Amino acid sequence: GEDVEQSLFLSVREGDSSVINCTYTDSSSTYLYWYKQEPGAGLQLLTYIFSNMDMKQDQRLTVLLNKKDKHLSLRIADTQTGDSAIYFCAERLGSQGGKLIFGQGTELSVKP
Amino acid sequence: NAGVTQTPKFQVLKTGQSMTLQCAQDMNHNSMYWYRQDPGMGLRLIYYSASEGTTDKGEVPNGYNVSRLNKREFSLRLESAAPSQTSVYFCASRVPIKADREDGYTFGSGTRLTVV
Numbered sequence: 293g294e295d296v297e298q299s300l301f302l303s304v305r306e307g308d309s310s311v312i313n314c315t316y317t318d319s320s321s322t323y324l325y326w327y328k329q330e331p332g333a334g335l336q337l338l339t340y341i342f343s344n345m346d347m348k349q350d351q352r353l354t355v356l357l358n359k360k361d362k363h364l365s366l367r368i369a370d371t372q373t374g375d376s377a378i379y380f381c382a383e384r385l386g387s388q389g390g391k392l393i394f395g396q397g398t399e400l401s402v403k404p
Numbered sequence: 405n406a407g408v409t410q411t412p413k414f415q416v417l418k419t420g421q422s423m424t425l426q427c428a429q430d431m432n433h434n435s436m437y438w439y440r441q442d443p444g445m446g447l448r449l450i451y452y453s454a455s456e457g458t459t460d461k462g463e464v465p466n467g468y469n470v471s472r473l474n475k476r477e478f479s480l481r482l483e484s485a486a487p488s489q490t491s492v493y494f495c496a497s498r499v500p501i502k503a504d505r506e507d508g509y510t511f512g513s514g515t516r517l518t519v520v
Contacts, residue, residue, distance in 0.1 A: 296446070298446075300444065323508075325508055327508075327511075333513060333514075334408075334494060334511040334512055334513045334514050335447075335494065335496075335509075335511040336511075337508040337509070337510075340508055380446060380447070390435075390498075391437075391449055391452060391462070392437075392449075392509060393449075394439075394446040394447040394448075395446050396444055396445055396446040397446055
């Protein structure tokens with residue numbers, strides 16, 4: 293079945309770049325997403341990429357998509373303590389009404 | 405414009421009790437979803453409703469029922485709560501897909517449910 297995998301934890305120093313990785317299985321996925329969840333809050337859409345794109349940049353965020361390897365990454369430049377959160381990768385299925393399948397989430401810890 | 409509103413925010417139930425989680429959106433979205441979030445497991449889809457009057461099972465529907473009361477509201481019911489249903493529940497809604505535009509899902513702030 294469909295599956296999305298992420299590593300569970302990442303720790304970086306303030307000012308460094310963070311790279312969060314994700315792999316997915318559905319080759320017919322149309323969109324891939326990155327969501328951010330702060331403690332006690334819901335999920336906030338950070339950015340997304342259409343499956344026919346290789347890269348998308350949005351201010352400090354860069355999304356890279358390797359469709360052949362089904363690998364997605366999120367790079368956060370100049371990481372700040374306010375970036376500490378859980379980051380979820382998600383794929384929109386090409387079938388089944390376009391449901392979103394989420395990864396387990398990567399907890400990003402930014403140390404001063 | 406409140407987005408997606410979930411009630412209650414917190415709830416403690418005893419095993420065997422029933423309750424309904426409420427969700428409403430004011431964005432005129434067609435599709436609505438219920439997810440549960442458990443540590444280390446991400447979000448898993450319980451049920452979804454592609455449009456008013458339709459509902460479908462997701463990955464983990466057992467022990468739950470849903471009602472799409474109208475376009476705005478999509479409720480999740482636990483008929484006989486079990487400790488395994490202790491979780492954080494999120495409701496979400498989505499705009500219809502349009503060419504070259506993708507707004508993703510809008511999530512509510514969640515309901516933290518504990519079953520003892």
